[in-house]
Amino acid sequence: xxxxxxxxxxxxxxxxxxxxxxxxxxxxxxxxxxxxxxxxxxxxxxxxxxxxxxxxxxxxxxxxxxxxxxxxxxxxxxxxxxxxxxxxxxxxxxxxxxxxxxxxxxxxxxxxxxxxxxxxxx
Amino acid sequence: xxxxxxxxxxxxxxxxxxxxxxxxxxxxxxxxxxxxxxxxxxxxxxxxxxxxxxxxxxxxxxxxxxxxxxxxxxxxxxxxxxxxxxxxxxxxxxxxxxxxxxxxxxxxxxxxxxxxxxxxxx
Numbered sequence: 001x002x003x004x005x006x007x008x009x010x011x012x013x014x015x016x017x018x019x020x021x022x023x024x025x026x027x028x029x030x031x032x033x034x035x036x037x038x039x040x041x042x043x044x045x046x047x048x049x050x051x052x053x054x055x056x057x058x059x060x061x062x063x064x065x066x067x068x069x070x071x072x073x074x075x076x077x078x079x080x081x082x083x084x085x086x087x088x089x090x091x092x093x094x095x096x097x098x099x100x101x102x103x104x105x106x107x108x109x110x111x112x113x114x115x116x117x118x119x120x121x122x
Numbered sequence: 123x124x125x126x127x128x129x130x131x132x133x134x135x136x137x138x139x140x141x142x143x144x145x146x147x148x149x150x151x152x153x154x155x156x157x158x159x160x161x162x163x164x165x166x167x168x169x170x171x172x173x174x175x176x177x178x179x180x181x182x183x184x185x186x187x188x189x190x191x192x193x194x195x196x197x198x199x200x201x202x203x204x205x206x207x208x209x210x211x212x213x214x215x216x217x218x219x220x221x222x223x224x225x226x227x228x229x230x231x232x233x234x235x236x237x238x239x240x241x242x243x244x
Binding site: 001003005007009042043044045046047049060061062064066068069071073075078080082084086088090117119121122 | 123129186197208212237241243244
């Protein structure tokens with residue numbers, strides 16, 4: 001199954017961004033990215049790591065898609081986030097939708113730098 | 123956050139492998155891969171796509187890890203599977219654990235061919 005897997009590893013993310021530390025905010029952001037891109041969610045799971053030494057730790061989550069998946073992991077202590085949007089092309093080329101989802105996510109975290117990769121799958 | 127993302131895109135998978143079509147079998151396989159590799163699950167979500175024209179369709183799922191995530195998508199109609207195991211190195215180098223998990227998954231599907239990639243993340 002041919003597909004496109006986009007990754008973006010973000011550094012210097014804007015401190016205080018709710019989705020860095022709050023599970024509900026990350027969930028809402030991911031679902032917004034999926035909806036904006038026109039992708040089809042079929043399931044989701046999110047997890048918040050417990051605070052350490054009174055400092056918030058990261059949140060992580062995945063939206064399963066009819067087209068494959070979207071995943072986000074945050075490290076607020078490092079101002080860092082990693083993103084994955086992987087789409088298969090079963091019912092047409094979903095590359096533009098994957099790009100749109102990544103753009104929504106990157107914009108929300110406002111990073112100083114984004115290291116992006118494209119991997120052809122299948 | 124430095125990490126390693128392994129992907130494997132499998133073709134010619136062994137027909138009749140339960141994890142190609144059965145959600146419980148795929149879930150058990152993923153959790154076995156995680157446990158064998160010594161990775162730490164913190165959540166999971168699996169989804170089975172409904173049959174089409176009486177033929178089984180794929181199953182898909184993710185295990186969220188303390189180290190990041192493991193994802194599998196199957197296309198039984200194409201004898202194809204794609205795998206992702208992504209680990210961060212927050213508490214030490216998890217590369218060997220990621221490799222071990224991928225090996226468990228590949229062995230279960232017994233593909234004729236596996237297209238594998240390694241992506242340094244972070």
